[in-house]
Amino acid sequence: MPTITLSAVAKSYGGGDYAVKDLDLTVPDGAFMCLLGPSGCGKTTTLRMIAGLEQPTAGTIAVADRVLDSVEQGLYVPPERRGMGLVFQNYALWPHLSVRDNVEFGLRMRKVPAPDRRSRAEAALKMVHVDDAIDRYPSQLSGGQQQRVALARMLAINPGVLLLDEPLSNLDAQLRLEMRAELKRIHEESGATIVFVTHDQLEALTMATDVAVMKDGELQQVAAPMDLYARPANRFVAAFVGSPPMAIVDVGPAPTGLAASLLHFVKSRAEGCAPAAVGIRPEALHLGAPHASAWREEATVEAVLPAGSSWTVRLRVLETELYALSYTPVLAAPGDMLTCWTEHMHLFGEDGGRISAWDTRGVGA
Known part of the structure; x- marks a missing residue:
């Protein structure tokens, strides 16, 4: 699995306001990296730049030795050629397609032969424990099951990098607990490099191998969860991580x-x-x-x-x-x-x- 490197990455939407400022961040090979911070801190913008849905104003983004974005070189690789899977906050399932067809959709777009599509979809659904609902439709599933199907759709294409944009925020407390455990298990079994955006410190501390805390578009600290908690780099991190707060x-x-x-x-x-x-x-x-x-x-x-x-x-x-x-x-x-x-x-x-x-x-x- 690849290492993701962001070097001096910035994103401005005009008028001098920067959503992300001079960001240097390395997501190690096989890591489960959580981008953590309050609303508006730049974490989703960072994820979208890694995915190719946003282009940086400055800096370079690379996966392993492959440069995906370079403002200096005028280089940009579109999302469909990045080999990444993206799971959104809303499930984005096709309501008129069965669970099987939803999971096979990305494989069909890649011209994968039908027998291979079928086996890969079934394996992905089994990994997320929704294989018993393979012939149902999204409207017949609970929120947690729909989220698992969205994950299975990404896992079926076997991406080297899995990008998750607050995928648990629409679930109730019990389902969030279950899905946190599921995501951790999926990471351990698949070995994929995962970048997960959240404002929920509990999600970050319980799932991640590494946590990157952001504020106002700037990186505050990158550390393992318990190191972040025990040794916060500054007052912001100290007050943000912990409940009740420090x-x-x-x-x-x-x-x-x-x-x-x-x-x-x-x-x-x-x-x-x-x-x-x-x-x-x-x-x-x-x-x-x-x-x-x-x-x-x-x-x-x-x-x-x-x-x-x-x-x-x-x-x-x-x-x-x-x-x-x-x-x-x-x-x-x-x-x-x-x-x-x-x-x-x-x-x-x-x-x-x-x-x-x-x-x-x-x-x-």
Whole structure:
């Protein structure tokens, strides 16, 4: 399977506004790369440029040693000659064709002989577990089944690269969970290079081998899912990845309240360390008796939000709202006073870049 390389790629729609700016990104051979970010960050535009549906304003796109787009060379390879499969957010199935005929459609356009078409369609449908619906029509299928048929249609043509543009966003929560597991299995079995666009961090963290976070058309960080979570490159990534999101408290230049408490603690443990902001993830903020080395403050409980397997607690700490995430029952009520504490903080500099993920027990990352 091929490696995809984007070098200094930019896309402008005129008027000086750039949907994608100076993007350098490598999707490794056989990777499951998620392009993650809020609406309007440029992730779908990037996917469409890889597919050939959009032409870059600047830069080069190559798959393995084959250049697909080069503004400098005046080179452009149309979508149908790129050897890629594209699955859209809507399923785009032909309503008057059966499941079998929908999956065979791309093969028919490629003049694949009928016996080969039939066997490849059946194999693709079996891979996505919809082979029992091969003679039905799209209107007779659930949303999850229709999405699987759309995937099978792409898998049948055996593309080296599979491009997925938020294909799960129209599904309900249970179907999204099932399809996440299915996509991960399909990737492992097919070995295809996959580029998946999503704004849902849970999809990115659970499925991807690599995650590329984008904001305002610019790449913020590329990392493995757990590296992204543990070592965010900057404040944006830190706040975007994680639910509930990381609390980031500005601590300079003249901090008061919670900011002053955090900065005093950091300086007492790391001489010369002067961050511009301190971040605390909700799951790192604990309630009850603190460890000896931990930062701690008294907190007022404002709300306890049970979610079955976890409890989210909204706290007021030195006039600042914080959230704590607990995986054991929280026996507290609004108005109760508790001690909150943490041993793990993320420190950020003036430019918003991460200084470190700082563990008060002496482990830095």
